[in-house]
Amino acid sequence: MKQIAVIGAGSWGTVLANVLADNGHDVTLWARKEEIANEINTFHRNHAYLVEAEFHPNLTASSSLEAVVKNKEVVLFVVPSHAMRDMLIKIKPYVRTDALLIHATKGFEQESWKRMSEVIAEELPEWHDKIVVLSGPSHAEEVIRRSPTTVVVASSCQDSAELTQTIFINSYFRVYTNPDVVGVEIGGALKNIIALATGLADGLGYGDNARAALMTRGLAEIARVGSAMGAEPITFVGLAGVGDLIGTCTSKHSRNWRAGYAISQGKSLSEVLSEMKMVVEGVKTTRAGHALKEKYNIEMPITEQLYAVLFQDKDPKLAVEDLMNRGKTRELQEMAQGW
Numbered sequence: 001m002k003q004i005a006v007i008g009a010g011s012w013g014t015v016l017a018n019v020l021a022d023n024g025h026d027v028t029l030w031a032r033k034e035e036i037a038n039e040i041n042t043f044h045r046n047h048a049y050l051v052e053a054e055f056h057p058n059l060t061a062s063s064s065l066e067a068v069v070k071n072k073e074v075v076l077f078v079v080p081s082h083a084m085r086d087m088l089i090k091i092k093p094y095v096r097t098d099a100l101l102i103h104a105t106k107g108f109e110q111e112s113w114k115r116m117s118e119v120i121a122e123e124l125p126e127w128h129d130k131i132v133v134l135s136g137p138s139h140a141e142e143v144i145r146r147s148p149t150t151v152v153v154a155s156s157c158q159d160s161a162e163l164t165q166t167i168f169i170n171s172y173f174r175v176y177t178n179p180d181v182v183g184v185e186i187g188g189a190l191k192n193i194i195a196l197a198t199g200l201a202d203g204l205g206y207g208d209n210a211r212a213a214l215m216t217r218g219l220a221e222i223a224r225v226g227s228a229m230g231a232e233p234i235t236f237v238g239l240a241g242v243g244d245l246i247g248t249c250t251s252k253h254s255r256n257w258r259a260g261y262a263i264s265q266g267k268s269l270s271e272v273l274s275e276m277k278m279v280v281e282g283v284k285t286t287r288a289g290h291a292l293k294e295k296y297n298i299e300m301p302i303t304e305q306l307y308a309v310l311f312q313d314k315d316p317k318l319a320v321e322d323l324m325n326r327g328k329t330r331e332l333q334e335m336a337q338g339w
């Protein structure tokens with residue numbers, strides 16, 4: 001049994017905390033709002049994020065970072081990417097020197113375009129080679145129902161990855177390890193761009209062929225930029241790549257897919273974001289993807305078109321036309337750039 005702190009009481013943080021509580025660990029969840037902590041402690045519920053779920057009684061919550069993090073053997077970060085550095089700065093004084101650090105955030109830091117483990121390593125350098133990332137096809141709404149789910153935990157430290165696997169794994173939550181931190185983080189983050197694009201295409205009524213095209217050609221983009229950034233290409237056919245693309249691009253649970261769908265129905269990006277109370281990482285990640293494409297001088301046509309739709313008011317139908325009318329391509333030669 002481990003003493004575990006979970007930072008972030010949104011949908012994913014609460015559900016991961018509940019998996020750990022199901023596994024017999026003593027889990028304390030940090031909630032930004034005191035009323036959410038009180039609701040979890042009193043009613044074992046967090047109805048703002050998970051309407052009907054009732055949590056394991058071993059799961060308690062607090063809005064005091066010090067109380068949550070101090071003396072904990074494991075600290076799990078599940079805040080949106082834009083909040084990661086600020087949270088790290090705040091918890092730094094309380095983290096035990098031998099704590100296992102895990103994050104389950106899918107995104108990049110804005111402007112620096114750093115991966116989340118790079119941000120953690122900058123703020124907590126003693127952990128630079130031990131950080132673990134948890135990713136894969138895993139919608140909170142299904143994990144809370146204990147529906148069979150598979151995820152991957154990546155770390156350059158095999159012991160840390162295996163310890164993370166051991167504390168999370170159970171009969172509904174199967175955990176694989178992978179040493180490729182870069183690939184797992186990039187796959188989990190960039191699939192959100194493709195999920196937004198499939199939501200748009202679905203909303204425009206383009207159907208299964210277009211969705212399959214976006215997912216397959218999206219995977220090629222992810223693999224190309226991922227390889228350039230040092231990922232193992234084979235990671236992208238695993239849970240954090242193909243797995244999460246399928247899970248997100250074909251699911252109405254996906255906030256990214258729903259945001260794309262809403263934009264296809266004529267809503268502006270700011271309307272969509274203000275109506276959706278949960279984080280839509282794919283919007284900021286489209287900026288990151290666009291910047292990485294420029295930095296590594298890589299062709300990412302879907303990312304480029306989505307960027308134009310989201311941030312330059314391009315008509316989504318015209319974006320699809322432009323994608324379809326690109327020059328002829330040889331599939332194998334072009335795919336080989338990423339694998």
Ligand SMILES: NC(=O)c1ccc[n+]([C@@H]2O[C@H](COP(=O)([O-])OP(=O)(O)OC[C@H]3O[C@@H](n4cnc5c(N)ncnc54)[C@H](O)[C@@H]3O)[C@@H](O)[C@H]2O)c1
Pocket residue numbers: 008009010011012013031032033049078079080081082083087104105106107138139140141277278279281
């Ligand atoms: N929801 C899922 O099914 C799921 C699955 C896998 C991964 N993820 C990833 O997990 C991360 C968190 O997503 P989520 O679904 O829990 O989001 P959410 O929108 O449900 O909750 C976000 C939480 O972060 C808190 N928060 C927001 N801004 C903050 C700030 N500036 N400082 C501190 N806290 C802040 C909110 O109060 C809330 O508790 C994202 O990167 C997401 O991609 C989500």
Ligand SMILES: O=P(O)(O)OC[C@H](O)CO
Pocket residue numbers: 106136137138139192195244247248253254255256257279280281
């Ligand atoms: O709801 P989304 O689109 O943020 O996706 C959540 C998870 O990343 C799915 O694995």
